[in-house]
Amino acid sequence: MLIRKAIYSDHFYISVFAGFVLCCMAAGLETQQFIFLTIPFLTLIFLYIICKPEITVSLLIFTFYLGFPLIHTYMFGIFAADFVFLFLLAAFFSGFLKQEAELSLNSPSSVKKINNIIFIFFIFSFFSVLFNLHLKETRDIAVSVLYMFNMLQLIFVFRIFSVKEIASMREKCVNLVLVFSLIEVIVATIQFCQQGEASVNSLRNVTGTLYSHHAMLGNMMVFPLAFCLYRFGLSGRLARILYFTGALISLFVIVISGSRSTLVGCVFSIVLWLLINFKISLKYIYSIIAILIILIGLFIFTPLNRIILDTIADSSGAKLDLSSIGRILVWKGAIMNFYHAPLLTKFFGIGIGNYYTMKYSFRLIENTNFASGAHNNFLHILIETGIVGLIFFLVLFGVILSSLKRKAAYDNLSYYFFYLTITLLFSGLTQETFWFQPSFCRLWLMYMVFLAFCIAGDKNEQQNIMALK
DSSP states (O other): OHHHHHHTSTTHHHHHHHHHHHHHHHHHHHHOOGGGGGHHHHHHHHHHHHHOHHHHHHHHHHHTTOOSOSEEOSSOEEOHHHHHHHHHHHHHHHHHHHOSSOOOOOOOHHHHHHHHHHHHHHHHHHHHHHHTGGGOOHHHHHHHHHHHHHHHHHHHHHHHHTSHHHHTTHHHHHHHHHHHHHHHHHHHHHHHHTOSSOOHHHHTTOOTTSSSGGGOHHHHTHHHHHHHHHHHTTSOHHHHHHHHHHHHHHHHHHHHTTOHHHHHHHHHHHHHHHHHTOOSSHHHHHHHHHHHHHHHHHHHHSTHHHHHHHHBOSTTSOOBOHHHHHHHHHHHHHHHHHHHSOHHHHHHOSOTTOGGGOOOSSOOTTSOSOOSOOSSHHHHHHHHHHHHHHHHHHHHHHHHHHHHHHHTTTOHHHHHHHHHHHHHHHHTTSSOTTSOSTTTHHHHHHHHHHHHHHHHOOTTTOOOOOSOO
């Protein structure tokens, strides 16, 4: 009876926690390992996150901008976002269990369809890894396992952020991206001003808060570009000026980041927009004039002209720079390897995450016959997961694009996210934009967060009439 009273006393849990703190302090002082002293604070933070699931939403978005991985080896890294993802799961499911009222798991059919395709892709990728297991070393298996974990992250993050109560936070999350991107603008501009010359090679040092050029500041800045245009279409006159300026600044950072892949994606997206919206009208003509003025401004006030000239090494235009030649050689080797691969390997691939184990039949520019990736999203997926995996990937983005196009009729964010997706897919022609390598995995995770916000929205709650028709 006394024990029962003690356990159910209002002070029991406080007493237990106090004892826990004393134990941690004693352990820290005894061993001189002062990390023990942080454990009580970390415990409190964890418990607070469990009680406030919405905190983890902001925290996850923040971690996309934290540069260096906590653990990094040749082909994979573990980032702060990976730990926050575990907090997110704990917070979400504790909130779900706590509120017996369901967290609206009755999602739109398009949400379930996208989630199911990724899950089937996950199952197939797991089978592909097992199929190649006898050929792999321990490190290769570890890389595959981590990539599979990253794919599970996509599935859970998309599912969690498509829940009605969390999807209602999308405007706050757009604000967060705009604020964090402003920090990227400041850091990237300082880095740009420190460069002695504005060549493609020197612009590789403009990385923002990210840890390398291959962490793709250019792709990250596509998000504030799209979000500024989204807000521009819904705002008053003064706010429009601010958001239009924000879109121009985002374009400026994409250029000074030296990300030619992202620039290629932007060009394809603009061309597609012009084709889809073709109409002989004053509005359409004004749009073309505005695009031309922006392009001329970029040529005059940014190193865009220098980037194009550096890509073509000599004045005759007959020779590409080493980076472009290297990509062509990597593509050639990937196609040759696929052509000569056994039939089963053609269908099931060499195993997710294991491109770097594939041996080329010739030496690349770096005097090696291995490449870390195909520098082409579609070729990379074809090699690692075979024809079947590539089909899943294409079907996934086919469903995503068709869903976004339908939602765009009444949701402005989906409208611009459709073109953001086109931009990133076309940038994937020269890099692995949508894959799980350390350089791109966080980008794909961020993409899934806002994709969920777009796809999961309810028509009755989204009365944003299209500004551009």
